[in-house]
Amino acid sequence: xxxxxxxxxxxxxxxxxxxxxxxxxxxxxxxxxxxxxxxxxxxxxxxxxxxxxxxxxxxxxxxxxxxxxxxxxxxxxxxxxxxxxxxxxxxxxxxxxxxxxxxxxxxxxxxx
Numbered sequence: 001x002x003x004x005x006x007x008x009x010x011x012x013x014x015x016x017x018x019x020x021x022x023x024x025x026x027x028x029x030x031x032x033x034x035x036x037x038x039x040x041x042x043x044x045x046x047x048x049x050x051x052x053x054x055x056x057x058x059x060x061x062x063x064x065x066x067x068x069x070x071x072x073x074x075x076x077x078x079x080x081x082x083x084x085x086x087x088x089x090x091x092x093x094x095x096x097x098x099x100x101x102x103x104x105x106x107x108x109x110x111x112x
């Protein structure tokens with residue numbers, strides 16, 4: 001008997017075949033075994049214009065951003081080079097000249 005793949009939702013190994021579909025008895029998910037499933041858990045970060053950002057991109061701030069704990073703010077139009085994407089609320093880690101290491105939200109930047 002052929003080994004059936006685990007459930008793509010709950011990863012249960014108790015999946016069984018019903019006609020052309022595979023069924024998971026634990027979560028009730030049904031899927032077609034012939035369809036290609038996306039096993040990668042990657043997240044996509046988009047800028048304010050909807051462009052997809054990747055590690056190493058350069059971005060420009062679109063509005064003046066206040067810096068917590070500082071009397072200065074990051075002016076609109078400030079270019080930030082070599083960003084790093086992280087999976088959190090502030091999804092861009094970067095270094096800004098004059099400020100140091102910062103975390104920015106992607107909704108306040110656009111790709112340069």
